[in-house]
Amino acid sequence: MVCKLSTRLMNICVASFCKVQQLEKAEAVIIDAIRLGTLPDVVTYNTLVAAYCRFVDLDAGYSILNRMREADIYPNVITYNSLIAGASNRSLFSRCFDLFNEMTMLGIPPDVWSYNTLMHCFFKLKEPEEAKRVLREKIMPKLSPCSTTFNTMFNGLCKNGYTSDALKLFRSLKQNGFIPQLITYNILIDGLCKSGRLRAARRVLKELEESNLEPNASTYTTVMKYCFRAGKFEEGIEVFYEMKNKGYTYDAFSYCTVSSAFAKTGRLEEAHKCYELMIEKGIELDIVCYNILVNMYCIQGRWEEVYNLLNEIEQAGLKCDEYTHTTLIDGLCRAGNVDGALKHLRYMDTLGFDSNLVAYNCMVDRLCKAGYINKALRIFDTMDIxxxxxxxxxxxxxxxxxxxxxxxxxxxxxxxxxxxxxxxxxxxxxxxxxxxxxxxxxxxxxxxxxxxxxxxx
DNA sequence: GTAGGGTTAG
Known part of the structure; x- marks a missing residue:
């Protein structure tokens, strides 16, 4: 007997496959459901839009929007919020603004989620005043801000160098009944550490510990990173073990932080051990994990493995970023292969990265140290930034x-x-x-x- | 469907 699948059940199946990045299976569920007489609705399509934006690209998300239209299903605010988030996550800010106009023209009023993302975009564009204007003129008068609105604000202020303002806002909101979430504390602790206000960060950490919230892997990773950055290596490792003793699971972020610190202090065996553990636990390596590994092999002069890794990155469907190239350039310089490094720097120029300042800085410093100071001066003269x-x-x-x-x-x-x-x-x-x-x-x-x-x- | 932590140079 063939049963008709309810739309709700279909949507649950589609969502489950999307969640684990199995988009083909999600599509197969839809095909089967249609065959059995159940048509996808706006929820089905919204689930797909979000997943394609997240795991494939913005255009893939947009093509689902076209499929919706062909099926006579109207997109809603959730559809557009997913697309806007997809554009924002890829730093395609003009696409964000276009999508915003498009939804307004279609008569779909943006909600607080849409404006939260818009604020986030302005902060990423280093336009904090515009972000504040969104809060003041769009969110406050018509909609009510939610915890994410404030968290976005705190984070944006910190990332734009206004840590004191973020802390001030936090204090005044708290006095007026705002209940911070764990993520709020994590944002502030990181922001304060980054701006060198370690004592203030410690106070906020204490506040977190005194609240009924428990620090998580993210809090520990932040604290650990600043121990390493401040040269307090053993203290950082202590935090790592404290995390373990308290039963927290390490994720890619914590492993990366600690293995990079191991590598920098010459404890390469332990650094490699982190990677073994990561793979053992089934943690998928992303580009940041690979970059640290590339750096480790560069430090050891294991060039064959470096180039194997670069292939592996492509095979995993990832793209080398500015860190990968810079790490490689620095490694080549350190190994005395100045010509190879220069060649790669020129190649990096052609790839169209926003910035390769760090790579140039590596070149200048390493050239000097290798005794080619005039060559370094010539490169210095060509630098725009x-x-x-x-x-x-x-x-x-x-x-x-x-x-x-x-x-x-x-x-x-x-x-x-x-x-x-x-x-x-x-x-x-x-x-x-x-x-x-x-x-x-x-x-x-x-x-x-x-x-x-x-x-x- | 939005917000946080990890990688490069002095």
Missing amino acids: RDSITYTSLVHNLCEERRFLKASQVLLVCLKQGMKVFRPTQRVVVKGLHSSGLYSEARKLQSKIRLAKILRS
Whole structure:
């Protein structure tokens, strides 16, 4: 006997397959259901739109929208929210705004979820004022903000350098009855750590521990990362074991954090062990996991394995990102293969990444250290964008070569552009000028350093 | 259907 499948049951099946990324099986369920006389509804299509946006690409999601239209089913706010989220996650911001216009033109009013995503987009575009305007003019008057609205706000403020504002907002909301979630605490702890306010971060962590919430893997990973970044390696490892003792499961994030720290401190065997455990546990390696592994093999000079990994990344359907290429360039430089690194840097230029500043910085520093300081200076001259790391590294290396006059010139350009050079490096230049008898040059530099300091404060 | 943690350079 053939039974008609209820729409609800079909949707549950479709959702289950979508959740585990088995889109073909989800589509097969729909085909079978149609054959048995059950037609997909807006929920079915929305499930597919979300899954295709998430696991395939935005166009795949959009093609489901066309299928909906052909089936005479009207998209709703959920359909558009999924598409907007898909565009936002891929940083296709103009597509987000287009989709927003499209839904409004179709008479589908955006809801608080739509505006939350819009706020998130503005924050990612480094336009915090626009994000605040969305909250003030769109969400507050007509809709009520939800916990995600505030979490998006906290996160956006922190990521845009307004950690104090985020903390202030948190305090005032809390006084007015706002109940923070675990994610709220995690956002603030990370933001405070990132801006160097470790004491404030610890206070928020204490608040979290005193609330009825339990820290999770994300909280631990954040704390661990900042231990490593602050050079407190053993402390970070302690956090890792504390996490284990408390029965938390490690995910790709925590393994990546700790294995990268192992690799940096030369404990490569333990770093590799993390990967064995990850694979044993069935954790799928994403591009970040691969990047750390590439770095490990580079450090060890295991080039055949590096190139095998690059193939493996493609075979897994992943794409090498700016970190992969930069890691490779740095590794090649460190191994003394300057030509190979330069070739790869040029190749990276052709790939159209938003930024390859770090790769250039690696090149400049490693070229200097390998004794090719003039080659490094030539690359430095071709750079359109430089940051304080570019300058610090070049100035430092020029001093090592006792080329204090050139170091002073580079440092002056840097200060003129309002950028900082690591303070001990500045002192080495002044001292070097003195020891070389270039007294007036030293005085000039010192007064410029002082001036820059005043202008910054 | 929206929000958080992991990877590169001085």
